[in-house]
Amino acid sequence: MTSTTRGDGTTSHVAGGVASTAAWSALLEHREALGASTIRELFAGDPGRSSRLVLDGAGVHADLSKHRATAETLGLLVRLARERGLPERIDAMFSGARINTTEQRSVLHTALRIPRGESLVVDGVDVVAQVHQVLGRMGEFCDRVRSDQWRGSTGRPIRAVVNIGIGGSDLGPVMAYHALRHVSRREIQFRFVSNIDGTDMVEATRDLDPAETMFIVASKTFTTQETMTNALTARSWLVNGLGPDVDVAKHFVAVSTNEAGVREFGIDPANMFGFWEWVGGRYSMDSSIGLSLMLAIGPAAFADLLAGFRAMDTHMRGTDLQGNLPVLMGLLGVWYRNFFGSQSHAVLPYEQYLDRFPAYLQQLTMESNGKSVTLEGAPVGVDTGAVWFGEPGTNGQHSFYQLLHQGTTVVPVDFIFFAQPTNDVGDHHDKLIANVLAQANVLAFGRTADEVRAKGVPEELMQHKLMPGNRPSTTLMLDRLTPYALGTLVSLYEHLVLTQGVVWGIDSFDQWGVELGKEMAGELLPALIAHDVPDLSAFDASTAALALRYRALRGR
Numbered sequence: 001m002t003s004t005t006r007g008d009g010t011t012s013h014v015a016g017g018v019a020s021t022a023a024w025s026a027l028l029e030h031r032e033a034l035g036a037s038t039i040r041e042l043f044a045g046d047p048g049r050s051s052r053l054v055l056d057g058a059g060v061h062a063d064l065s066k067h068r069a070t071a072e073t074l075g076l077l078v079r080l081a082r083e084r085g086l087p088e089r090i091d092a093m094f095s096g097a098r099i100n101t102t103e104q105r106s107v108l109h110t111a112l113r114i115p116r117g118e119s120l121v122v123d124g125v126d127v128v129a130q131v132h133q134v135l136g137r138m139g140e141f142c143d144r145v146r147s148d149q150w151r152g153s154t155g156r157p158i159r160a161v162v163n164i165g166i167g168g169s170d171l172g173p174v175m176a177y178h179a180l181r182h183v184s185r186r187e188i189q190f191r192f193v194s195n196i197d198g199t200d201m202v203e204a205t206r207d208l209d210p211a212e213t214m215f216i217v218a219s220k221t222f223t224t225q226e227t228m229t230n231a232l233t234a235r236s237w238l239v240n241g242l243g244p245d246v247d248v249a250k251h252f253v254a255v256s257t258n259e260a261g262v263r264e265f266g267i268d269p270a271n272m273f274g275f276w277e278w279v280g281g282r283y284s285m286d287s288s289i290g291l292s293l294m295l296a297i298g299p300a301a302f303a304d305l306l307a308g309f310r311a312m313d314t315h316m317r318g319t320d321l322q323g324n325l326p327v328l329m330g331l332l333g334v335w336y337r338n339f340f341g342s343q344s345h346a347v348l349p350y351e352q353y354l355d356r357f358p359a360y361l362q363q364l365t366m367e368s369n370g371k372s373v374t375l376e377g378a379p380v381g382v383d384t385g386a387v388w389f390g391e392p393g394t395n396g397q398h399s400f401y402q403l404l405h406q407g408t409t410v411v412p413v414d415f416i417f418f419a420q421p422t423n424d425v426g427d428h429h430d431k432l433i434a435n436v437l438a439q440a441n442v443l444a445f446g447r448t449a450d451e452v453r454a455k456g457v458p459e460e461l462m463q464h465k466l467m468p469g470n471r472p473s474t475t476l477m478l479d480r481l482t483p484y485a486l487g488t489l490v491s492l493y494e495h496l497v498l499t500q501g502v503v504w505g506i507d508s509f510d511q512w513g514v515e516l517g518k519e520m521a522g523e524l525l526p527a528l529i530a531h532d533v534p535d536l537s538a539f540d541a542s543t544a545a546l547a548l549r550y551r552a553l554r555g556r
């Protein structure tokens, strides 16, 4: 085996892609040997797997037994991870090496949750001290708003907070706000505006009183078209509502890494909460991007959230790969994607407050691992990131679960639930949990022809009622949905993404694929609004025709 040194100074132990590793070949053979053996057969041959293929990490109990995998499978996957240098990459990430090589950046979201008093010096700077300095300012600000000391320009307290951001500057805050609404300050309404579609802003503000409204403009770059456009519209809405003399500074704060951009927009940097280029957008909900969340739940609960993140970070960094929850979940994803041809992955939280968790994970996983070339710029040669989707249970059961149970494609699933109800109403929670356990059971074990017949099903319906089973799932059980628990879950998936990215040898921290569309929109806009018929010869015939038809329908 050859070793190569990457641009960030870390070492890759393999020349060529993941498919040229010895572990990959061993996994191919193992897959062949496993053949068509079903989860049902794996349980029949080894009933003890239900107690052995389970894992606990940072308060998350994971049942990995309902997988088309054995202890040997996990061992081989771990071997693959080692051959791909995962332990070294974990260390490199946690210590601030520039593992985002295409942008030459450190990837240090884990530094956002290092406790005060510890230190991590990167390029001569103690990043932990920086983090806690900003957390301190955020805490003071939130205390002032939450205690009504902060007043709007007419002297009224803040009763509505509107976060304006998109992608990582929206999905994390909105997901976490939804998840933790039960511990939020109910006297203040929280809204989230992301879409460039004016409807988003109009509907978010239509019933708000500008005198009591605070906008948070959240953007890492402070250049994102959607956010800047929405922020300008928000400022007009405020000025229209409160008159030209309104003290805008009392209603606008910014969260960004771009102080010059914030200043240019007209927000006093005194009302800005910074973070750093080493926090990727989709890894930023626990930075100052989480300001709206801290306003909602308060600084103490935000600290609990960070402690949860940290607990899973500690588990990830300190646990050997074979007992490492994010690593094993990530590797099982690789197993299905590359050895079973699975194209998608479902996350199904049986917790209404996690209704936005799948959407949050879509950006985290798909913007991170939807790549086709390796860190070295060569074709990956194998499939990478799956399509992630999900809905809270039990809603999904009455929608897309039909395909999960009887469709022609196998979709690996993560079920997530909490033992304690967040709202204890009658027998709702026990029914909810009966449903999640039932779904995992049916996916794995299905119903054989004999079992269906035994239920008295007529022969002509047999094939329709047959439940194939053999559909893999992980079940994650936590005690209660707290800020701490949410932190552990988000960190779990962050590290799952890292694991898969390292195995595939891709840069999980850049997102070059989203740039061209933004550029193109910038080039098309003048043509859409031009007074005279524009020259569209630079565009393909289809786009040009659609643009002209749009212009005509708009009377241009």
Ligand code: F6P
Pocket: 166, 167, 168, 169, 218, 219, 220, 221, 222, 223, 224, 227, 281, 282, 367, 511, 514
């Ligand atoms: O769409 C690409 C992206 O850069 C995401 O990665 C990011 O989360 C989002 O845009 C928003 O970026 P910003 O926080 O700079 O406005």
